[in-house]
Amino acid sequence: MGIRGTNYKRAALRRLAFAAAAASAFAGHPAYAANQTGTATSVVVRPNTLVKSNDLDFGTLISGPTAGTATISPTTGARTTTGGVTAVGATAERAVFQGTGGFLLITVTGDDSVTLTRAGGGTMTASLARAITTSGGGVTLLGSSTTLLPSGVQTYYVGGTLTVPANQTPGDYSGTFTLTVNYF
Incomplete structure (x- = not known):
């Protein structure tokens, strides 16, 4: 048994010597650290506030020899086209606004249409439609002026x-519209 203990001690001493040699090999090299920054964001709002989180975007369209339309559904966000209009790519989005508050009632109104203008000339008009999702339910289509009970x-x-x-003139067209939410 004494021989086995001696072998164990020699093996332990060899491991210790190897660890010391490895540590001394790294002693001559400088240490390096890698740092990277991240970003944290938040929007804090007061009750009875409306915040836009997405713009209405009809996407890229091709105008043909006949007139047509491009529609973005306010309830689903899906885009469809008719007539001589062809949709290109998948980028098309409904506008999205977040609202909080209301004590007794909420009224929702806003522009019923928007004119899109191109720098250098040219216009197109879009009729607008609104929808809402509340804390407790699905998406509901709204009229041009709607009164609701507050719900989170x-x-x-x-x-x-x-x-x-x-044959609409090619270019970037844009316009602005207003969504008004009154909290009572």
């Missing part, structure tokens, strides 16, 4: 139908 956080969606004339 509300998400408002705006879609619409863009009328595209035949």
Whole structure:
């Protein structure tokens, strides 16, 4: 048994010597550290507030020899086209607004249409439609002026139908519209 203990001690001493040699090999090299920064964000709002989180985007369209339309559903966000209009790519989005608050009632109104203008000339018009999702339910289509009971956080969606004339001048078109939420 004494021989086995001696072998164990020699093996332990060899491991210790190897560890010391490895440590001394790294002693001549400088240590390096890698740092990377991240970003944390938040939006804090007061009750009875409306915040836009997404713009209405009809996406890229091709205007043909006949007039047509491009529609973004306010309830689903899906895009469809008719007539001589062809959709290109998948980028098309409904506008999204977040609202909080209301004590007794909420009224929702806003522009019923928006004119999109191109720098250098040219316009198109879109009729607008609104929808809402509340904390407790699905998406509901709204009229041009709607009164609701408050229900926690509300998400408002705006879609619409863009009328595209035949052979519309190519370019970037944009316009602004207003969504108004009154908290009572």
